[in-house]
């Protein structure tokens with residue numbers, strides 16, 4: 158690995174190899190996100206200052222956002238989670254330490270807020286009034302996604318981006334996007350299991 162790094166560094170320059178190596182490490186964090194989804198999250202967060210994610214788990218999406226900020230002039234990722242593995246098929250467990258260890262390199266870019274998404278809205282409002290990107294990946298039930306959208310949509314402005322994970326298999330996610338989100342967006346894109354739109 159060291160040899161490959163120094164060969165590439167020689168040919169491409171140290172700052173590019175550093176960035177590539179950082180992304181490589183981010184992509185190793187255990188997650189349900191595919192490599193294409195991780196790279197899309199990274200791309201969507203380039204030049205964004207304020208990102209909020211509901212559902213940070215062990216930090217994979219968090220690091221994609223934070224790495225983009227680090228490489229494009231800085232910003233803050235608000236990370237909302239109970240870190241108790243709520244509504245996950247594998248059952249309850251405390252994921253906080255894993256999150257902290259996986260996100261250690263980016264801690265200056267993060268503001269973790271521990272609690273249920275709909276219970277911490279006032280705490281979020283105390284820090285921030287508007288968001289450039291909102292990522293919803295917490296409770297995937299219809300009621301869960303709907304209440305997250307209702308609680309956080311007022312942070313979005315014209316030009317902000319909203320992203321939903323599990324839009325391919327989770328009926329609740331699909332339904333909320335169709336009923337509540339599509340009327341608010343001017344353009345959208347998708348991967349098989351992720352959907353994003355830009356607010357009108």
Ligand SMILES: C[S@@+](CC[C@H](N)C(=O)[O-])C[C@H]1O[C@@H](n2cnc3c(N)ncnc32)[C@H](O)[C@@H]1O
Pocket residue numbers: 187188189190211212213214215216217218219237238239240241242243244245252272273274275294295296301
């Ligand atoms: C699918 S995982 C998120 C995956 C993560 N985005 C990643 O990149 O790997 C869902 C996370 O949402 C959290 N969660 C579920 N319901 C929640 C709620 N109502 N409020 C806050 N966190 C919640 C769970 O604890 C879990 O860590």
